[in-house]
Amino acid sequence: MRNPLSKKIIGIEPSGIRKFFDIVSEMPDAISLGVGEPDFDTPWNVREEGIYTLEKGRTFYTSNAGLKELREEISRYVNRKYDLHYDPVHEIFVTVGGSEAIDVALRCMTDPGDEVLIPQPSYVSYLPCAVMADAVPVPIELKAENDFKLTKEQLLNSITDKTKILVLPYPNNPTGAIMTKEELEELVPVIIEKDLYVISDEIYAELTYGGKRHCSIGSLPGMKERTIVINGFSKAFAMTGWRLGYACGPATVIEQMVKLHQFAIMCAPTNSQFAAVEALKNCDMEVEMMVEAYDQRRRFLLNAFKEMGLECFEPYGAFYVFPSIKKFGMTSEEFATRLLSEQKLAVVPGTAFGASGEGFVRISYAYSIENLKVGLERIQKFIESLGGNDGRI
Incomplete structure (x- = not known):
C-alpha cells in the first residue's frame, strides 16, 4: 500500500512543549510550569461582548x-x-x-x-x-x-x-x-x-x-x-x-x-x-494589571534562582525565564525528564526551541505565585539531590 504521508511532514518533529504537557496530564500530583498560557481569565467585559454577540445571533x-x-x-x-x-x-x-x-x-x-x-x-x-x-x-x-x-x-x-x-x-x-x-x-x-x-x-x-x-x-x-x-x-x-x-x-x-x-x-x-x-x-487597565502581576512573579523567580545558585540572565519581556542548567552535567532533555520523574514538575527543555537551547530550560511564570512556590520547592529538592546546591529558597 502506498505511503499516504508526505516526506516533509514525517520529517518534522512534534512540539517539545506538548510532549511534557501531555505527560503531566496523565501523572497524578504533577504540576507544570511549562505552558505559555496566562492564568488570568479573559477580562469580563470582553467575555460579555462575546456572550452578547452569540445572544444576538451574530454567528x-x-x-x-x-x-x-x-x-x-x-x-x-x-x-x-x-x-x-x-x-x-x-x-x-x-x-x-x-x-x-x-x-x-x-x-x-x-x-x-x-x-x-x-x-x-x-x-x-x-x-x-x-x-x-x-x-x-x-x-x-x-x-x-x-x-x-x-x-x-x-x-x-x-x-x-x-x-x-x-x-x-x-x-x-x-x-x-x-x-x-x-x-x-x-x-x-x-x-x-x-x-x-x-x-x-x-x-x-x-x-x-x-x-x-x-x-x-x-x-x-x-x-x-x-x-x-x-x-x-x-x-x-x-x-x-x-x-x-x-x-x-x-x-x-x-x-x-x-x-x-x-x-x-x-x-x-x-x-x-x-x-x-x-x-x-x-482593556488597557486590565492589561496593565496583568503585566504588574507578571513582573512580580518574574522578580520572585529571579530572586529564588539567585538564592539557589541557579544562573539566569534577567529577561525583560514575555512571561518566561530561561535558567542555565549546564553545571549539572546533563542535557536539557535529561534534566527536564528527571525533574518530572523525580519531583513531578514539568519544565520545557531548551532544545525544544532549537539546538542552541541546549543547557537551558524554560520556566513559565504565567502561573500563580502559589504554584511558582511549589515548583521552586521541587526544583530545590531536585538540585539538592544532585549535590549541586547548598542554598535555600
Whole structure:
C-alpha cells in the first residue's frame, strides 16, 4: 500500500512543549510550569461582548480579512501603542491566532530554496512552517552572553544570496529577551542593503518590564514596506482559546495572505472578532494589571534562582525565564525528564526551541505565585539531590 504521508511532514518533529504537557496530564500530583498560557481569565467585559454577540445571533461569516470594525480598531491600537501606521482596508487582516499569520506569511513570501533566517532559541513553529513552505530554515544561534539578542555581526554572517526573510522573535519565547529601539536600528541598514524582508512576531509586545517599552522594527525608517508585523490577543488579553491574531504589512503581501487564508480558513471566529474590538478599546487597565502581576512573579523567580545558585540572565519581556542548567552535567532533555520523574514538575527543555537551547530550560511564570512556590520547592529538592546546591529558597 502506498505511503499516504508526505516526506516533509514525517520529517518534522512534534512540539517539545506538548510532549511534557501531555505527560503531566496523565501523572497524578504533577504540576507544570511549562505552558505559555496566562492564568488570568479573559477580562469580563470582553467575555460579555462575546456572550452578547452569540445572544444576538451574530454567528455569520465575516469578510475574509476580518470585521471592518476590528481592522479599524487594530489600526488605531498599533498606532497609539507602537507608532505603526496601517490602512485597515488594505494593510491589516485578522487570522486564527498569531500562528496562522506566521504560516501564511511564510507560504506567501517564499519560493522553494529561499532561505529564512531564524534566530534561536525561539518559538517552535517558525522552523516547521518554513519547511512546509518549501523554504530553507537557517538558524542563527543566539548567545546568553548577548542576552539572547540578535547582533548585527550575527545577521551579516548568516546572509547568503538566497536569504529572503528574517524572522524577528521579540519579545522572545523562550528566553524573555527583548531588543531596544537602538539595537533594532543597528540591524536596519543590513536588512535594507541586503534587500531582506522581516516577519516580526510581536505577540508579547505588551508584556515588557523594568520600564522597557516594546519597539516594533516596522516603525523604523525604511522598514514598513519590508516588514510583516504579527500580533494577537492570546497573551496580553488572556484570550488563548478565542484563537485570534492579526498581521499588518504592505498591501501587496497582505492581499496574497488574505487569498491563502480565504481558501484554507475562510475567516476567523466571528464572536471572537467582536470580543476583540472590546478588548482593544477598553482593556488597557486590565492589561496593565496583568503585566504588574507578571513582573512580580518574574522578580520572585529571579530572586529564588539567585538564592539557589541557579544562573539566569534577567529577561525583560514575555512571561518566561530561561535558567542555565549546564553545571549539572546533563542535557536539557535529561534534566527536564528527571525533574518530572523525580519531583513531578514539568519544565520545557531548551532544545525544544532549537539546538542552541541546549543547557537551558524554560520556566513559565504565567502561573500563580502559589504554584511558582511549589515548583521552586521541587526544583530545590531536585538540585539538592544532585549535590549541586547548598542554598535555600
